[in-house]
Amino acid sequence: MKxxxxxxxxxxxxxxxxxxxxxxxxxxxHNRVGVSEKTKQKVNAIIEELNFQPNKMASLLATRKxxxxxxxxxxxxxxxxxxxxxLTGIEQAxxxxxxxxxxxxxxxxxxxxxxxxxxxxxxxxxxxxxxVLLAPSFVEESAVLAAKLDELKIPLVFINSDLADQxxxxxxxxxxxxxxxxxxxxxxLSLQQQDNVLIVNISSDLKNDHHLVRxxxxxKKFFExxxxxxxxxxxxxxxxxxTAVEQSLMQTLDxxxxxxxxxxxxxxxxxxxxxxxxxxxxxxxxxxxDFLKKxxxxxxxxxxxxxxxxxPKEQGYLGIMALYKHLFKVSEVERSVYxxxxxxxxxxxLFYNS
Numbered sequence: 001m002k003x004x005x006x007x008x009x010x011x012x013x014x015x016x017x018x019x020x021x022x023x024x025x026x027x028x029x030h031n032r033v034g035v036s037e038k039t040k041q042k043v044n045a046i047i048e049e050l051n052f053q054p055n056k057m058a059s060l061l062a063t064r065k066x067x068x069x070x071x072x073x074x075x076x077x078x079x080x081x082x083x084x085x086x087l088t089g090i091e092q093a094x095x096x097x098x099x100x101x102x103x104x105x106x107x108x109x110x111x112x113x114x115x116x117x118x119x120x121x122x123x124x125x126x127x128x129x130x131x132v133l134l135a136p137s138f139v140e141e142s143a144v145l146a147a148k149l150d151e152l153k154i155p156l157v158f159i160n161s162d163l164a165d166q167x168x169x170x171x172x173x174x175x176x177x178x179x180x181x182x183x184x185x186x187x188x189l190s191l192q193q194q195d196n197v198l199i200v201n202i203s204s205d206l207k208n209d210h211h212l213v214r215x216x217x218x219x220k221k222f223f224e225x226x227x228x229x230x231x232x233x234x235x236x237x238x239x240x241x242x243t244a245v246e247q248s249l250m251q252t253l254d255x256x257x258x259x260x261x262x263x264x265x266x267x268x269x270x271x272x273x274x275x276x277x278x279x280x281x282x283x284x285x286x287x288x289x290d291f292l293k294k295x296x297x298x299x300x301x302x303x304x305x306x307x308x309x310x311x312p313k314e315q316g317y318l319g320i321m322a323l324y325k326h327l328f329k330v331s332e333v334e335r336s337v338y339x340x341x342x343x344x345x346x347x348x349x350l351f352y353n354s
Contacts, residue, residue: 010052012096017046022096066101067327069094069320070129072120072145073159074137075108079240082267082290082312083135086159089316090133097324104320105129112204112240114138121145131323133316135160139210157322159315161211162336169326172318172337174310176211179341180218180265183287186306186343187261188228190285195260196231197223198252202245202268206236212265219263233259240268246275253281264288269307273298291344291352299346307344309352315339 011029015022020039027035028043035043076084087106094104107124110116117138124132125148132149136142136158146166149156155169162171187197199216203209220232233256237248249272253259262284264272269288276284277298287306288295298304322333344352 014046018043067130069104069131070124071133072107073135074111080267085312086316089313093317093320117141131155133319136163157319159319170322175338176214177218180215181222184219184222196258197261198259199234200264202237215265261285270294273303309342310339
């Protein structure tokens, strides 16, 4: 049985298969000039194959509702360029939905400043958007914003990390608990019975970095369920600067010579890699997160053993598309869309598309 494609996704897929632009597909659907006969035949064959319904597409284009989407995510910083990836996905989805009357406005906050989050939230609310895409880094402040949006009946989608007990439309991102368990499994494959493991949380506001805690929980639970004798300790570092991290980490490692593996719960794993390299600790198995240039450099040099990646670009893209599908009544939106948990090594990083 042929599966009917959703409107925008269908046009995108038709364009991909025909190796033409979305605009060309639109011209074929509406029988406009400027397309060769050969291309028309190719596009129409794919439309028939997908059982696409261009009449509904035309209806949507004719309606051309005006919808303003707001995006509130961390700004790209000198410490990490992680947030450039979701932003790329968001901009791609914005370009694809623009023809339907969607406009996307960005609001950014500093990951080390709750005040900047609150300020951006107020600006967002004052602009009265029709829908919001949010990366909820600060728990209490994000919950306040979510409650206000719910009161105003403005649909909300979370990406990157979820918040419990919120009336959001959807969550698109990793299963943080399972991500932590996977990291533990990877590390366990290289450990001896007497070896110990150190979890390192690096954040200026650990109380609010709930996604780090959930990874840590999953990591510890793996060893607990396995009945392992491996001792797992946690080091919380409340500063993100290299010198502060170095002082705290080396003090802990010097006092714990049996630590053979380190799990860093976020993308700042490159900071730990730099410190280990400086102190000639090249035999420490190191696992962390995200396909960033600094992280890849240390992966190639084998200072980092594994990187866990959760497709941030796709999270941003799917977040905007979920809001579009909901507001334009294109299709039902899944409550939780979990990203694949990808394991990146020195051997496969060249083939990975984040």
